[in-house]
Amino acid sequence: MAEAVTTAETTEGAHSHHGEPDFWSKYIFSTDHKMIAMQYMFTGMIMALIGGYMAYVFRMQLAFPGESVPGYGTVTPLAYNSLITNHGAIMIFWVAMPILIAALGNFLIPLMIGCDDMVFPRVNRLSYQIFLLSAIILIASFFVPGGGFGGAWTAYPPLSAQSQYNLTPFGAPMWLLAVALEFVAFLLGGINFITTTMNARAKGMKMYDIPIVVWMIVIASILFMASVGPLIAGAVMLLFDQVLGTTFYNPDAGGDPVLWQHLFWFFGHPEVYVVLLPAMGVVAEVITVFARKKLFAYKTILYTTFATGILSFFVWAHHQFIAGIDPRMAHIFTVTTVLISIPIAEMLFCYIATLYGGSIRLTTAMLFALSFLAEFLIGGVTGIYLGASGTDIYFHDTYFVLAHFHYTFFPIAIIGFFTAIYYWFPKMFGRMMNETWGKIHFWGTIICFNGIFLPLFVLGMGGQHRRIYNFNNFPDLATPEMQDLRIFATWSAVAMLVFQIPFLINFTVSLFKGKKAGKNPWNANTLEWVAPSPPPHGNFAEMPVVYRAPYEYSVPGREKDYWPQNMPD
Amino acid sequence: MIESLIENVSTYGGNIDGLFTLITVIVGFWFILAEAVLFYFIIRYRRKKGVKAQYVTGEKKKEHNWIAYPHYLIILFDIVIIVGAVMVWYKVKQDLPPADETIRVTGRQWAWVFTHPGPDGVLDTADDIEMVDKLHVKVDTLYHFQLESKDVVHSFSVPVFRLKQDAIPGRVITGWFEATKTGEYDIQCAEICGIGHGIMAARISIETAETHQVWMDAHGGSAETRRIAASEKIDQGKAEDNNNG
């Protein structure tokens, strides 16, 4: 086997220069990992705009209930439910997942492990096509009679199972089908990521030479694979309940609605880590490069990741403390949930310790990476209130929960994405982004983000519950002080959306007019910076060989403060 | 801390608020410490001409202690939080002190139906008082509630009690509360239950024994009329939603 590999590697040069493919095979039906990554990324960005627009509409409704929302119209309760449901589902399944796992995984894994593509390129293409189909079905579901599904992204039956309750006879099954297809797409993609990293690494790259972001994406794929199965089975059962009329979740006919909650959260909690880990990986790459520091305790970070991943399978019922589960179970899940703070805190400590003694350059990418740490900490510590069963009685399903998980998901999906895009844009498109506009975008986004969600913590503590389209129906919640906080949060959200315009302009202009980037504009160590920018089909003119770990920055006794993985000495 | 935003009028609300304060102190300490160190490092180690970054692997025992000691402290604090959480949970949800009176709470799309036991203090008798979206209880009286749902999952939430419990169709879930103060407050549905979730508001009226008696005298035996009123209100709500939808 080894001999066969050597022969293949030497014939590499010829392989990357075959004829120019036409438009369809280059952009639409490509099997090239970079093109598939771009397909995932742009689909994810479009979906993010849709999800952001939904957030704008329902925030306006909450701030100015009953008034016509500019660019949408009057928000009916049915539409409101559909907007919040699909905002949640889109942001997690069609933004965070495709961008952080699929786009970054596809783009980075082959480049960072020194390879020319995924081990199953055609499975990869199939994965994107299924994903695209799922996105189309989801969007189509907004326009069928009855409108899009409005039973929250958690889709608890019987509400989600029977159209007499949810009033969306077509929207609900289409939504569920879209989610199930998305799962299939990511199972296929995940198998590709895992096997590629196991089997297609460059010569000399040992386990601990793999960049953290690759590890994180692979571990996330394994977590996804191990947790989603029961929910796929559960989704089939729910689809049967919706479409055929079986009674798996129907209590009137001996079914059990709480069963779905277990299946959903058995997946739902590991899912948090599925999207968190790639973002943590991105941040690790960026802070090491811009602090010119070796990653602090690489192996410890890996072990804490494993520990977090394993623990995440034993915490799911903390979403169901007050859902009628046996009260004694709550104790067990409180213990496991609070214990998860140990590996996560240790991981964050390692990240902060990495900055010690560094030579920090605050580029836009670095600012986003550092803000990830600062903001995610808020999300992390507020989670303790919800993992502790005693306080969760009060906080469950309030805006406190909502603010908490936006302080985790926003850093993950949005800040994580911006960190990655500002950092890898030169590699993806061969040009640099504008730093000044980048910094305007950064400060605008971060300040407005806090302006949205800090008031929501206060509202949650004041007893305001989620998914209510008009708080005027609740005398205790209709006070002017609370309404002022809602209006403040809404204007912050609008301002944050406006601050994405500089990004979109910067992105588009830089794509065509940006300063040309060399192979390695940030003086980074990892293998993707060995390839030309943007990497051609086949990635490397000559397949790199790895001699050392990825974070050898500022090694004493060396003239340069970086030491690429492929440099023999 | 929570009391400054919303009153606490139940016997166990104080425990939950106390636990909240305990957790706030602990995580607040860690949060401020971590953010302070993070910002200190960012400012202290900004790039300077001619200063090269240090080479720290984090693999040496001494370096590793930087994170190992805080780590042990976290375990210690975690245990404190867990003990607090378990104690509060036990009191509110697991332990069921003997009831002075029992009521039934039924959630349905999109109203709360409260069945008061009436003058005889026993549920499911002719003198039960059924009310829609209005719960009358006596102060300083320990109530058991039997929570049911007619259709989908609802959640019975009384923020001033710090109480919340999902209503699961096909099950009867029993819980308890005891009010410490008179007044009128919100009851919310905390679990999305369809397009009327946003109008599923009810009020709880906490009364002295005398006022409660007056109310009971006024409504006793008129359960039938109440029921009619209830169905009318729900029909009206549905019509409203249909118009909106």
Add this chain to the structure above:
Amino acid sequence: MSFQAPLATSRSVTGLPTGRLAIWWVVVSEIVIFGGLIACYVMFRLRHPEWGEYASHTSTPAGALNTFVLLTSSLSIVLAHQAAAAGNLVKSFRYIWCTIGGGGIFLLVKSYEWTTEISHGYTLFANNFWSFYYTATGLHGLHVIAGMVIMAIISIGVRKGEHLPRVEYIGIYWHFVDIVWLFLFPLFYIAK
């Protein structure tokens, strides 16, 4: 559209063929899917002792026959793999089609069972036991059909002497399908 296999497909850092690694990960993700479904069924079953009575209406002899058929077909796919490894393409081709035949018999017996049960009124909607029964055996049946189709495609390659390791991979998958049945059979047929 021509497809040129990238260099990545020829690497093998772990020393194991990539296809074998991938098929094991496929099996892992399938295990959790079936595992979830079976766990749900078991939870219901423990709460509903009356389901034992419903289970007595499934045909144990038919199930036993199918168990025997599937186990035999697992043996034949192992023999196909051995033959392919030894370079005996004709023999391997025949054994693959034996396996496909086994799958065919399985489906025939299955459709006989379903027809009988449905004609007795035990449809998908009769009660949750039957819903589980049709969902679980139906999902399993789909896996059998998928396996048969893939085997037919592989057999064409075997004839030409191409992609021989695929015989091993489909064998791993087929064993998995077999093992799932070994869980379904006692749970739905034997336990009364």
